[in-house]
Amino acid sequence: MNAHTRTLLTVICEAALEKKLLADLETLGAPGWTLSDARGRGGRGVRSAGWEAEGNIRVEIICARDVAERIATHLQDRYYANFAMVCYLAQVEVLRAEKF
Amino acid sequence: MGLDPVVLFFVFGLTAGLLKSELKLPPALYETLSIILLLAIGLHGGVELAEQASWQLLGQAGLVLGLGVALPLLAFAVLRGLRFDRVNAAAVAAHYGSVSAGTFAVVVAYMLAKGIEFESYMPLFVAILEIPAILVGILLAKGIARDTDWGELGREIFLGKSIMLLLGGLIIGAIAGKEGIKPLEPLYTSMFKPVLAFFLLEMGLIASGQLGALKQFGLRLLGFALLMPLLGALVGALLARMMGLSLGGTAMLATLAASASYIAVPAAMRLALPEANPSLSLTASLGITFPFNILIGIPLYLALAERLIAWGL
Numbered sequence: 453m454n455a456h457t458r459t460l461l462t463v464i465c466e467a468a469l470e471k472k473l474l475a476d477l478e479t480l481g482a483p484g485w486t487l488s489d490a491r492g493r494g495g496r497g498v499r500s501a502g503w504e505a506e507g508n509i510r511v512e513i514i515c516a517r518d519v520a521e522r523i524a525t526h527l528q529d530r531y532y533a534n535f536a537m538v539c540y541l542a543q544v545e546v547l548r549a550e551k552f
Numbered sequence: 553m554g555l556d557p558v559v560l561f562f563v564f565g566l567t568a569g570l571l572k573s574e575l576k577l578p579p580a581l582y583e584t585l586s587i588i589l590l591l592a593i594g595l596h597g598g599v600e601l602a603e604q605a606s607w608q609l610l611g612q613a614g615l616v617l618g619l620g621v622a623l624p625l626l627a628f629a630v631l632r633g634l635r636f637d638r639v640n641a642a643a644v645a646a647h648y649g650s651v652s653a654g655t656f657a658v659v660v661a662y663m664l665a666k667g668i669e670f671e672s673y674m675p676l677f678v679a680i681l682e683i684p685a686i687l688v689g690i691l692l693a694k695g696i697a698r699d700t701d702w703g704e705l706g707r708e709i710f711l712g713k714s715i716m717l718l719l720g721g722l723i724i725g726a727i728a729g730k731e732g733i734k735p736l737e738p739l740y741t742s743m744f745k746p747v748l749a750f751f752l753l754e755m756g757l758i759a760s761g762q763l764g765a766l767k768q769f770g771l772r773l774l775g776f777a778l779l780m781p782l783l784g785a786l787v788g789a790l791l792a793r794m795m796g797l798s799l800g801g802t803a804m805l806a807t808l809a810a811s812a813s814y815i816a817v818p819a820a821m822r823l824a825l826p827e828a829n830p831s832l833s834l835t836a837s838l839g840i841t842f843p844f845n846i847l848i849g850i851p852l853y854l855a856l857a858e859r860l861i862a863w864g865l
Contacts, residue, residue, distance in 0.1 A: 468822040507579075534826035 456549035459520040460512060463527065464490055465537035467507030476530075477513065480523050483552055485513045496536040508536070514544060514552045558661055561749040562846055565756020570763070577754045585751040586815075588739070589657050590714055592747070593675045594721020596740040599733050600672030602726040609673060612795050616677045616805075619791055620684035623809060624649025626787065627780055628692050634772045639693045643821050643828035646689025647837045648780050650813035651681040653714055654755060655845050657748050659807040662850050663800045670800025674808075679718045681808055683709055686820045693825050705824055712816045755842065762839030765831050773832065777840035781810035785853045792857070793865045802857035803850075810849055812837035 465473065467489075477485060490510040513523065520541055531537050546552055555563075568575045627648040631641035656678050663670050686709050709715075725733060766774065788809025792802035814837045822830055 466822070468819055472823070531826075 453547070455545040455547060458514050458544055458546050458549075458552045459517045460514050460542045460544040461520040461523055461539060462542070463511045463513075463537065463539040464492070465509060465511075465531070465539075466535055467509050469531065469535060469537070470509055473509075473511065473527075476526060477511070477523065480526060481515075481519050482513045482523060483515050483519075485511050487511050494536065494538065514546060516552070556662060556665055558658065558745060558749045558752055559846055562752040562756045562843070565753040565758075566760050566843065567756070569757045569760025575757065577750075577757065581750070582754045582758075585747055585754065586654070587713075587717060588747050589744075589751055590653055590717035591721045592739040592744055593653065593657060593660065593678070594718040595725040595733065595736060596721075597673055597675030597718075598722035598725020599728070599730055600725075601676065601722060602729055604673060609676075613676065613680055615791060615795055616680050617684060619788065619805075619809060620649060620681045621688055623784055623787065624685040624688040624692070626783060630780060630783070631776060634776055636772070639825060639828045640832055642689045642693035643825050643830075644776070644833045644836060645692060646685045646821055647814070647817045647833045648784065648812045648841075649681075649685025649688060650683075650817045651678055651808045652811040652813055652837070652842060652845075653678055653718070653815070654751065655807060655811035655842060655850075656804075657744075658752070658846055659804050659850050661745055661748055662854075663804065666854075668800040668803075668854075669798055670804050671797055674801065674804050675718055675722060677805065677808060679715055679722070682712075682715055682813070682816050685813070686817055686824075689817075689821065690824050693828070705820065708820050708823060709816070712819070714816050752846070759838050759843055762831075762835050765835045766839060769832060769835060773836055774840060777812075777836040778844060781812070781841050781845055781849055785810040785849070785856060789853065789856050789860055790865070793860050799854075799857050799861055802860065803854040806853040806856060807845065807850055810841075810853060811845055812841045814838040814842065 463473070470487075474485075474487075488510050490508045492508070513520065515523075524539055524541065527537065527539055565575075624645040627645035628641055631644055632638070636644065656674075660674075686705075690705070728736075785806040789802050789806035791809075792805040795805075797805060814834060818830060818834060821828060821833065
C-alpha cells in the first residue's frame with residue numbers, strides 16, 4: 453500500500469453558517485469536503501438540533517497542511533468570536549495523493 | 553367553549569418538555585408540518601385573493617408595510633428603556649416587528665372554530681410583515697454600515713423558506729381558482745387542524761427547551777416578552793380599525809402585530825448581527841411570547857377587537 457500524509461481539518465459549527473462557510477472553503481482552495489449534521493454540547497450549551505435554529509454541521513476537509521492552516525486561521529479570525537464553532541487538525545494517511 | 557384541542561396539544565408538548573420526558577419528534581417532521589401549514593395558508597389566501605383583488609387592497613398592503621416598520625421601532629424603544637444594549641435590543645426588536653406564521657395558523661383555526669368571518673387575504677399581510685422588521689433591526693444596530701452584505705441579506709430575506717412557501721401558495725391558489733383547487737382543498741379544510749395539532753405538539757416541546765434559558769435573563773426579558781405583544785396588538789388593532797377591517801380581520805391583524813418571529817428572523821439575524829445573543833431573542837419570542845399568544849393572547853385580542861368596534865372606532 454502506498455500511503456501519503458495529508459491534513460484532516462474538521463469544523464463543527466452552527467448550521468446557520470453553512471452557506472458562508474462553504475463559499476469560504478471554495479475561495480481558500482479546499483479540494484473537497486464532506487458535510488454532515490451534528491449535535492452535542494459545548495461552551496454554548498446543548499446544541500440539540502431539535503429544530504432549525506439549533507442545527508449544527510460538521511465539515512471534514514482533507515487537504516495539504518498549508519491549506520488547512522489557512523482555512524483554520526480564517527475561521528478563527530472571522531467566526532470564533534460570535535459563533536458556536538470548533539475546528540481541529542489531524543494527520544491522516546490517504547491512498548490517492550492527487551485527490552487532496 | 554373549552555380550550556381548543558390544538559391548544560391542548562401545545563400544552564401537552566410544553567408539559568412533556570418541562571417534565572424532561574423522552575418524547576421527541578423527528579426534526580424532519582417539524583419541517584414537513586411547517587411546510588404544509590405555510591403552503592395551506594398561502595393557497596387558501598390565494599384562492600380568495602383572486603376574487604377580491606382591488607386597488608383598496610394595495611393601499612391596505614402599504615399600511616401593513618408601515619406597521620412592519622413601526623413595530624420594531626416601538627419594540628426597540630421599549631427594550632432600550634429596559635436598558636438592553638443597542639445590538640441586542642435591535643435584534644430582539646427585529647423578532648417582534650416580524651410575525652410568527654405558527655401563531656397565525658392558530659388564530660385562523662380559532663376564528664374558524666368560532667365561526668367568525670375574516671378577510672381571506674390575510675396571508676398576504678403575513679408575507680408583507682415578515683420583511684421590513686429585519687431591515688429595520690439591522691439599521692438600528694449598525695446604521696448603514698459598509699460591511700453589511702445587502703445582496704446576500706436580500707436573498708436570505710426575500711427567498712427565505714417561509715416567504716417562498718406563502719407567496720408560492722398564494723400565487724398557485726390565485727392561478728388555480730376555486731374550482732381548480734378543489735382536489736387540494738383538504739389542505740386548508742379537513743387536514744388543517746390535524747397538521748396544526750402535531751405542529752403545536754412539537755412547538756410545545758421546543759418552547760419548553762427555550763424556557764430553561766429564562767433564568768439566565770431574568771425579569772426584564774420576561775416583562776418585555778409579555779408587555780410587547782399587548783402593545784403590538786393594540787397598535788395592530790387600531791390600524792385594522794382605520795383600514796376598516798372586519799371583526800375577525802381586526803383580531804387577526806392584532807394577533808399578527810403581537811406575534812414574534814422565530815424562524816425567518818433568527819436565521820437572518822444570525823448572519824447579519826452575529827454579535828447579538830441569539831438565545832435572548834429566542835427565549836423571548838419562542839419561550840414566552842408564543843405560548844402567551846396561543847394560550848391567552850388570541851382570545852384577548854378578539855375581545856379587544858370587539859371592544860374597539862363597540863366604541864365605534
